[in-house]
Amino acid sequence: MSDAHLDEPDSTDSTDATDRTDGVADRIRDDLAGVDGYRVALYAAIVGMTVFFLTPIESGLVTAFKTNPGGISSTLPFAPPPPRFFTLEKWQTALAALGRGMVNSALYAVPATIISALLGSFAAYGLTQADWRARYKAPVLAMLVAGIFIPYQAVLVPLSQFWGAMPLAELLTPLWLLGVPQSYVGLVELTITHVAYGIPICMVLFRSYYRNVSEEMIEAARLDGATFRRVYRRIVFPISTPMFAVVLIYQFTQIWNDLLFALILVSTESSPAAPVVLILAGLGESMEGQDFALRMAGAFIAALPTLIVYIMFGEEFAEGVAT
Amino acid sequence: MRDFLSRTRSRLRRAVFGATGESDDTVVTDGGTAASEGGGVVDRLNDRFGEDFTESAPFWLPPFLLVGLFVYGAIAWNFVISLTDYEGFVGPDYSDLDFEMYVRAINDSAVIDATVNTFLLVVAFTAVALGVGMVLAILIDRNIRFENTFRTIYLLPMSLSFVVTAQFWLWMYNYNNGVVNIALGAFGIGPINWIGNSSLVLWAVVFALVWQFSGYTMVVYLAGLRAIPTEHYEAARVDGASTLKMYWRVIIPQLKGSTISAAIVLMVFALKAFDFLYSLVSGYRPPNGADILATKMVREAYSTNNWAYASAIAIILFLMALSIIGPYLYYEYKQGNL
Numbered sequence: 021m022s023d024a025h026l027d028e029p030d031s032t033d034s035t036d037a038t039d040r041t042d043g044v045a046d047r048i049r050d051d052l053a054g055v056d057g058y059r060v061a062l063y064a065a066i067v068g069m070t071v072f073f074l075t076p077i078e079s080g081l082v083t084a085f086k087t088n089p090g091g092i093s094s095t096l097p098f099a100p101p102p103p104r105f106f107t108l109e110k111w112q113t114a115l116a117a118l119g120r121g122m123v124n125s126a127l128y129a130v131p132a133t134i135i136s137a138l139l140g141s142f143a144a145y146g147l148t149q150a151d152w153r154a155r156y157k158a159p160v161l162a163m164l165v166a167g168i169f170i171p172y173q174a175v176l177v178p179l180s181q182f183w184g185a186m187p188l189a190e191l192l193t194p195l196w197l198l199g200v201p202q203s204y205v206g207l208v209e210l211t212i213t214h215v216a217y218g219i220p221i222c223m224v225l226f227r228s229y230y231r232n233v234s235e236e237m238i239e240a241a242r243l244d245g246a247t248f249r250r251v252y253r254r255i256v257f258p259i260s261t262p263m264f265a266v267v268l269i270y271q272f273t274q275i276w277n278d279l280l281f282a283l284i285l286v287s288t289e290s291s292p293a294a295p296v297v298l299i300l301a302g303l304g305e306s307m308e309g310q311d312f313a314l315r316m317a318g319a320f321i322a323a324l325p326t327l328i329v330y331i332m333f334g335e336e337f338a339e340g341v342a343t
Numbered sequence: 344m345r346d347f348l349s350r351t352r353s354r355l356r357r358a359v360f361g362a363t364g365e366s367d368d369t370v371v372t373d374g375g376t377a378a379s380e381g382g383g384v385v386d387r388l389n390d391r392f393g394e395d396f397t398e399s400a401p402f403w404l405p406p407f408l409l410v411g412l413f414v415y416g417a418i419a420w421n422f423v424i425s426l427t428d429y430e431g432f433v434g435p436d437y438s439d440l441d442f443e444m445y446v447r448a449i450n451d452s453a454v455i456d457a458t459v460n461t462f463l464l465v466v467a468f469t470a471v472a473l474g475v476g477m478v479l480a481i482l483i484d485r486n487i488r489f490e491n492t493f494r495t496i497y498l499l500p501m502s503l504s505f506v507v508t509a510q511f512w513l514w515m516y517n518y519n520n521g522v523v524n525i526a527l528g529a530f531g532i533g534p535i536n537w538i539g540n541s542s543l544v545l546w547a548v549v550f551a552l553v554w555q556f557s558g559y560t561m562v563v564y565l566a567g568l569r570a571i572p573t574e575h576y577e578a579a580r581v582d583g584a585s586t587l588k589m590y591w592r593v594i595i596p597q598l599k600g601s602t603i604s605a606a607i608v609l610m611v612f613a614l615k616a617f618d619f620l621y622s623l624v625s626g627y628r629p630p631n632g633a634d635i636l637a638t639k640m641v642r643e644a645y646s647t648n649n650w651a652y653a654s655a656i657a658i659i660l661f662l663m664a665l666s667i668i669g670p671y672l673y674y675e676y677k678q679g680n681l
Contacts, residue, residue, distance in 0.1 A: 066482050070496050076511040076554065077499070079522050083514060097514070097522045139406040146402030150395040160407060161681045162672050167414045169607070169668045171614045173640045174661035175417035177424055177654045180644075181434075182417070216413035219406045248398040277504030279618040284645065297506045301622045312514050319510040323503050330502035334495040 084110055084316035092313055107313075114317040117303060121296035122321070125276055128207045128295070132214035133271040139215065140222020140267065141260060145252050147223070148230040149238060167220030172280050180284060183209050203293045206286040210295070213285065214275045221274075222267050229263040230256065262336070269337050273326045296322045418661060425654035435650065444655035453629075454656060457639040460545055461663065464635055465613040467546075472553045472609050473602060476560020481590060483561065484568045494565075497558035505555075505618030512551040513538065513623060538623065541632025548619065548633050556612055560605045567601030568594065603674065610667050614660070617641060636660040 079098045086092045091105030101107075147161055189196075189205045196202050233256065241251050282295040289299045303318040304311035330337065388397045425444055429435035448454045479497055483490055500508065515522050516537040524534035537547040571594060579589040617637035624630045627646040630638060636656055644653035675681050 062482065062485055062487065066487060066493055069479060069482070070493060073497055073500060073554065073558070075522055076508075076515050080511045080514060093520055097517075097520050097525060139409070142402040143406040146399035146404075150399030150402075151393075156392060156396070158676065158681050160403065162676070163415065164407065164410060165675070165681070166668050166672060167410050169611050169664055169671075170414055170418070171637060171657075171660050171664050173617070173637050173657045174421055174664075175414065176421075176641065176657065177644055177650050178417040178420035179413075181420070181424075213413070216409045219410050220414075223406065248395075249401070252402070273502055277506070277618075279504065279506050279621065280615075280641070283621070283641075287645075297504055297618075300510070301506050302625065305625050310513075312517070312520075315510045316514060319507040323507045326502045326504070327499070330499060331495065334498055335491060337498075 080316040080319060083313055084114075084320060086313050088311055088313040110311075110313045110317040111321075113314055114303065114321050118296050118299055118318055118321050120292065121294055121299040122325075124207060124293050125295040125297070126325075127204075128210040128214065129272060129275045132211045132218065132275050133268055135211075136215045136218030136222050136271055137264060137267045139219050141226045141257070141264070142252075143219065143223040144226030144230050145256055148227055149233075149251070149256070150248065164220050164223050167217070168224060170217075172217070176280075176284055179213065179281075183213075183285060201292045203286070203291045206291065206293045209285045210281055213281050214278070217281075218271050218275065222271060225267050225270070226260065226263055229260065233259065265333065265336050269329055269333050272329060276326055421654050421661075422658055424651055425658050427651050429651040429654075431648050444652050445658075447652060448655050448659060453634065454636075454639060454659075457634045457636045457656075458659065458663075460633060461614070461635040461637070461660070463545060464549060464552075464616060464633075465610050465663075468549045468552050468556075468613045469606050469609045471549065472557045472560050473606060475553055475557035476605065477564050477595070477598070479557060479561035480564035480568055483565060494562070497561055499558065500555040501559050503555065505616070506622045508551060508555050509619045509622035512547075512554075515551075516547055539631075544630065544633040548616070548623070548630075552613065552616060552619065556609060560609065563601050563605040563608075564598060567598045571597050603671070607667065607671050611664075614664055636663070 075098060082100045083092055083097060085106055085108070086095060086101040087105045087107045088110070091101055091107070095101060095105060143164065147157060147164075186209075188208060189202060192205060192208065195204070238251055238255060241255055246254070277297065279297045279301060282298045283301075286293050286295065286298060288294065289302045300318050300322045304313075304315035385397050423437065423440070424435050426440035426442065427435040427437060428439065428443070483494060483497075487493070503511075514520075516524075518524060518534055518536050518539075521534075521537075523537065527533040527535065535543065537543050575593055575597070576589065579593045584592065614637065616635060620630045620633060620635065620638050621627075621641070623633075627642050629642065636659060640653050640656040640660060643649040643656060672681065
C-alpha cells in the first residue's frame, strides 16, 4: 500500500450509480484492480464497524434461544446455543407477556402516526406555499421548529394535571358500555399527546419537501382559480407520497418506541392498556436476578414492528432524513 | 367512496360551522365566502395580514394551536407549578408563589451532580457520535460494494427503542457473561463491573448511545458528502493532496451544515436518554453515577410526589435545552430558513 494507490481516482465520481450499469466483465476487472492494500484496509474497517453494530443484536438473538440457568452461563454470549441448551420457552413466555402490549401499542401508535403526519403536512403547506408577511410567519415557524427540541420532562407535570382534570373517561362512556376496559382511556390520551408532540417534526420534514415543489405548477393552478385548499387536495397532497412514507416511518418508530408518555399516562405494566415498551421495561426482573434470555426474547418481539419497517424502508428513510 | 367521504365531510362541516363553510367543489376565493359571515372578520384579517394569511390559516392554525397548547402552554403551566409548594396528592396552591424550589435545587448536591452528568452526557455523546458517524460516512462514500446493505446495518440500531437497546447493553455489560467483558478478557483485562461502578456507568451509557445513533450521523454526513461537487475532490488531487489531507483540509470543512443539523438532533436524543436509564436500572431507582436531570425529575415527580420540585428541575432542563435551541434557531433564521 503506497501513496500511488491513494492517488488513484477511485472516488472521483462520488456516486456508484455508474457502477451498476457496467457489465460483469467490467465489474470483475474493477474488483481485481481494487485488490490492493488500500481497498483491503477499507473493507476491513467497514466489516469491523459492521461487527460493532451487529454484535449486541446478534448476542441478544442467540441468548434468547438459550436455557436459563444453564445455557447462558456456560456458553459464550455471542455463540449460538448448542442443542442441549437450546429452548424456545423464553419466546413463548415473552410473547405471552407482551402480546396484549403489542396490540395496545398498535392501537395508539397507528392513529397517532397518521394524524400527526397529516397535521404536519397541513401546517407545512400553510407555512410554505402561502406568502404572508415574514415578520408574522417567522415566530410561528420558530415555535413549531423549537417544539422538536423540548425535553418532555418540561411538560410532564402539567400533562398529568391536564389529563387528570379532563373528563375524557366520561366523554368516552359509550366505549366502556361496549365492553372496552376503562383503562383504555390512557390509550386515547396517548394518541392525542403523541399527535401534539409529533406535529413539529412532521411539519419540518414536510416543509423541506414542499419548499422544493415546482412553483409554476401551483401558480398556474392558482391563476386558473383554484382555491388554496383545492391546490393542496389536487396537487400538493398527491405529490407528497414519498415524504409521507418517510414521515410515517419516522413517526411510527418514535411513537412505538417512546416509554416516557406511556409510563406517565398508563403508569403500570399490569394495566390492561399497558403498551409493549412499558411491559418490556419490567420483563425478566425477579428477586433471584435478571432472566436475560427472557429479556432478549422480549426485546426482539417488542422491536419487531420497527425493525421490519426499517429493513423494508431503510433506503427511503435514509434519503428522507438527508433532505 | 370518495364522494361519500367528501359529502360526509361537508355535512360535518356544516353541522359544526353552520352554513359558512366553503364547499370544496365551488371555486371561489375566500373573500366571497367571508362576506357571508356578516361580521367581516375575515375581511379585516385580510387587510391586516394579507389574503394569503387568512387562506392558509385553516391549514397551519389548528396544528399550531395544538402545539401551542400542549408544548408552550404546558411549559408555562409547569413554570407556575415550580413556584408553588405542590407535593403529594392535593393539587397545587397557586396563591403562594416563590422561587423556593429553585433555591432548594441549587443547594441540592444530587441536582448539581445530575446537571453535570447531563452536560457530560450531551457533550461526550454528541462529539463521539459525530466523529464515528463521519468516519462511517467517509468509509461508505469510498465507492464500496453493497453500500446499501452496510448503510442499513449501521442505521439499524436507530430503529430500536431505548428500552430495547438498554436490554441489549445490559447483557453486553454483564459482569460474568457479557460480550464486553469476555472480549476484554481475551486481552487479559477485567472483568469490569460497568453498570455497578459509579465512575464508569456514565461512559458505558455514552458508548451504548453512540452505538445506537452514530448511524444517524452517518446518514446526515453522507448526504453532505454527496452534495460536495466532484470538482473539489479533483482540485485537491491536482494539488497533490493525499487522501487524508484532502478530507481534513477540503472536504470536512464543507460539512459544517451537516455537523450542525446532526449535532442538534443528537443533543435532543441525549436529553431524552431517560428511557434508556430507566430501563437500565429497571424502574425509578437512581442510576448511581449516571443520574441526569431527566431521570432525577421523573423520580421526584412520580416516585416521591415532589411535584413542584420536579417542575423546577424540569425548568432547569428546559433552559439547558433552550441554550441549544436558541442559537440554532437564530442560525436558521440568518440562513433564511425560517
